[in-house]
Amino acid sequence: MIDTEYLRDKFLQCRKQSEFICKDLEIEDYSVQPIVDVSPPKWHLAHTTWFFEQFILVHFNKNYKVYNDDFAFLFNSYYNNAGDRVLRPNRGLMTRPTVKEVYEYRNYVTQEISAFLSTNVSSEVKNIVETGINHEEQHQELLAYDIKYILGHQPTFPSIPLNYSLQQEIQELEFLKIEEGVYEIGHRSNGFCFDNELGVHKTYIQPFSIANKLVTNQEFIDFIEDGGYQNFNLWHAAGWDWVQQNKMLAPLYWHFFKGKWHYYHTDGFTNIDMKLPVMNISYYEAFAFAEWKKMRLPTEFEWEVASNNFNWGQLWEWTSSAYLPYPNFKKADGALGEYNGKFMVNQHVLRGASIATPKNHSRKTYRNFFHPELRWMFSGIRLVK
Incomplete structure (x- = not known):
């Protein structure tokens, strides 16, 4: 009650x-x-x-x-x-x-x-x-x-004191091993959840290792300088079409100016901090980067199982999972039933939270979702091998 x-x-x-x-x-x-x-x-x-x-x-x-x-x-x-x-x-x-x-x-x-x-x-x-x-x-x-x-997207890049600040990913990169097994997925506590976090079900997961930190700006610049946006072998077909049609060369808000990469955040237009996690990334870019690293993105179930083993909350993290209903998912009657269920097509799940997520709003079972080409949200990359 x-x-x-x-x-x-x-x-x-x-x-x-x-x-x-x-x-x-x-x-x-x-x-x-x-x-x-x-x-x-x-x-x-x-x-x-x-x-x-x-x-x-x-x-x-x-x-x-x-x-x-x-x-x-x-x-x-x-x-x-x-x-x-x-x-x-x-x-x-x-x-x-x-x-x-x-x-x-x-x-x-x-x-x-x-x-x-x-x-x-x-x-x-x-x-x-x-x-x-x-x-x-x-x-x-x-x-x-x-x-x-x-x-x-204004010429003068005005700043505003919103205080959405990322922290540097300074810890040594480690890959945390998760054992294979049958795991329970979905919201199980008595607290609030959205209907797309239900129903609770079991899934079998193969053994995997997941990074303890997010991909940084320096790593993504290495991808760019190695021709990541020009190598069609790294991209989904739809992703490569997106790159070609939109002449993509870098993440959103990035600008190559006077021989250096700069970017815009709410505190203004600055040189890129190489140790901050790369943000405003589409699913297409996240997938291509993982391919370039000869790794992959986690499934949303792997992410949920592993989430107790690392800190999260800087950026929403792309998973390789399509946004689909869980077993026994039920929509509410009427207008409130339109909240999540009717969007379960052609979208990918992101997990975690971001610097702009209200306190206590997210949880490890929270399923955010966006179309794969979108990148104006505060999204990043965590790798699996």
């Missing part, structure tokens, strides 16, 4: 954190959508608000008055059961409602949810509020990705 007062405090803290992430943005930054994958910060702030309004207040609070009837159309993301919505590529066209009104909308819904949680709400309501908090935490991380992309 979830303690209501604890849930209310966690909800309020979550709402404050989203606004804290955006506190140093200028008004002009809030509505920009450079590519389809990058949603405007204003949209994130409004969408996460709509989620609580739609799935809690509208459905369970008979006295609730909807803030604005148009907002369900403007800020629904992909929930077909919840009605029509603005197409994803068009989110950046909305200069209205204004940023000021979006913050007023957030304040209105936050107060309504807080007040509603002070009443005798059901366990169902508490569970959906908890899902809404975890949903907003996901968008807090997406905000970090999107703000970096918005600022990192």
Whole structure:
């Protein structure tokens, strides 16, 4: 049973954190959508608000008055059961409602949810509020990705004090041996999890060894200088097509300037720190790098089994596993059932967490997932042999 007062405090803290992430943005930054994958910060702030309004207040609070009837159309993301919505590529066209009104909308819904949680709400309501908090935490991380992309594609590379700092991978490289056997996979504790972490099942794993550290910028530069982006033998066919069509030469945000590699992060445009883990990597690049090293990426099951043996949390780590349902996976009825299940095709699983993941949001059974060509998220590489 979830303690209501604890849930209310966690909800309020979550709402404050989203606004804290955006506190140093200028008004002009809030509505920009450079590519389809990058949603405007204003949209994130409004969408996460709509989620609580739609799935809690509208459905369970008979006295609730909807803030604005148009907002369900403007800020629904992909929930077909919840009605029509603005197409994803068009989110950046909305200069209205204004940023000021979006913050007023957030304040209105936050107060309504807080007040509603002070009443005798059901366990169902508490569970959906908890899902809404975890949903907003996901968008807090997406905000970090999107703000970096918005600022990192401007000519002056402006910095912002978001404090998403990587640590150097200075430990000696070791490969940790994992014995073969039958292992249990999936979420087993009483705490929160998403439906894609269920059901719990057993899988047989061959013996393998996994690196105790992430691949560094220096290692990736070695790959580049050895012709990694020109050697088709290292790439999947789809990956090689992606390289050729997009003229790929380096990770996202990397620039070869005055004879040296530089890159952009939220603290500005700098020389590359060779000991930091390489980030903003697509699955295609991670696979090609592993091929070049004559190694491979872990499966998501290998990663989960091995995760107690190394520190993780700097970057989401690509696995070689397709994003598919576990045995006995069940979708919820209605719109909430669209949260994960309908995306289980043509995507790869990433495990772990990143420097932008909210505290206690991830866990070793957490299954993040993206299309293999994407790399604006905070992703990296861990090798297996």
